[in-house]
Amino acid sequence: MSKKPGTFKGTRDFLPETMVKRNYIFDTIKTVFRKYGFLPIETPSVEKRETLMGKYGEEGDRLIFRVLNSGDKLKKADQDALNNNELPKFANSISDQALRYDLTVPFARFVVQHQNDLDFPFKRYQIQPVWRADRPQKGRYREFYQCDADVVGSDALIYEVELIQIFDEVLTNLGLPDFSIKINNRKILSGIAEVCGESDKLVPITVAIDKLDKIGKDGVIKELIERGVSNDAIEKIDPLFQLSGTNTEKLDLLKSYLADSEIGLKGVEELEWVFNQVETLGLKQAKLELEVTLARGLNYYTGAIFEVSANNVQIGSICGGGRYDDLTALFGLSGLSGVGISFGADRIYDVMTELDLFPSSVTNTTTYLFINFGTEEQIYSMQIAAGLRRLDIPCEIYPEPKAMKKQMKYANNRHIPFVVLVGSDELKNGTVTLKNMVTGEQETLTKEDFLNKHK
């Protein structure tokens, strides 16, 4: 124990048993992404510092892992800044690059950089790890995977509808029994701030009301006061806390509440259209809920915002997303609207583990193990195994004629569902004996019949 090596705080190794389950999640997500016409890309783990910094708000910047300069570049260290305790400035002087914090901002950079090689609207999916210098907790890691699908170059609401369908389809295919897609629109939040006469306090207002389900109405009001929102405005926000009923009822209420706000009404209209289309098309499992208090922290969202949570599991949201009207403008290309979603694969894994949702077939990586009885039997087994592999059946041969107990145990621990016994009798008769490791049943059949079973 004492001298055992370990991984860096908040990061993990994945053993084969875990990896096959993770791959099952990734594969399910990819399959659905492709079905909706998204194309794969990858971007580097490390980006220039200026690409990332300032895109996620002050809080986000703090959580970006910086990468130290090397060699002579270290001599640029701003020692005055260090002596004056200006740590961020000092950090900038010795670090010109950083690990990516999410996949969306690097994607915006990617779009601007390769704009002449892309067909718009450009739909891409990307499954890669991201890093955050956060304090780890359960369901919260320093290195984790995001599975993003984004469309850039169209403000058509059809994409909001399709992204909701993707959430629904992926999570249904993974077998999640109960989950909610919460949706809101930043324009509605802007409208609320406008109606309250506090347009300049949009961010503090959204951050505060986002916490309604966590700290309750009184907590939100307290926070609004702390953030300098006037009492008049708080009174005007108050009715929103009582907003209840069906999505249609909520929309109707919002229409009258936001009657004086052009942008607010635009948001309501957009949401209404999305709801209508989703209703017509139908969802498999998801509950789609309008949640006026949903705000999400990332500042770059401007239209629809999404968040998905698994019900009956104590973990944060498992997916997120939204529309950002001008993210590429930060890199010099304006007029491109984008909308995208992200699956938090690590949290989905945790939820599926807690609810025991992985089908047992996922861990059956090898179908047959050939028991090794000796040299001649092994050669005979290798021929049959080659036949199976030509039929794409995964199988393996135990490498040495060790005690059968040991070989059986190996099959058992590896969750291999069938064992093939080829001893001297089988060799002589041109047969194999098949043992089902779950039921314990055995049957003997000719090797031709065995192979033909799989055609």
Place this chain on the structure above:
RNA sequence: GUGGUUGUAGCUCAGUUGGUUAGAGCGCCUGGUUGUGGUUCAGGAGGUCGUGGGUUCGAUUCCCAUCUUCCACCCCA
């Protein structure tokens, strides 16, 4: 970034009010069973009690630091 918490065998955890050889269950290995795993029985291996320093005749136990775990806040997937 703030406050707290955790660390003893591969895993889950007892225990030591500071004192000769630190325990259990599960797992692992060997054998009962030289063509049968998952059940059962018998035996066995495995720990400088997270790491570094301090106090002490003596520290796994007390103190400090550090790393790690988990939790609340912040924020978020």
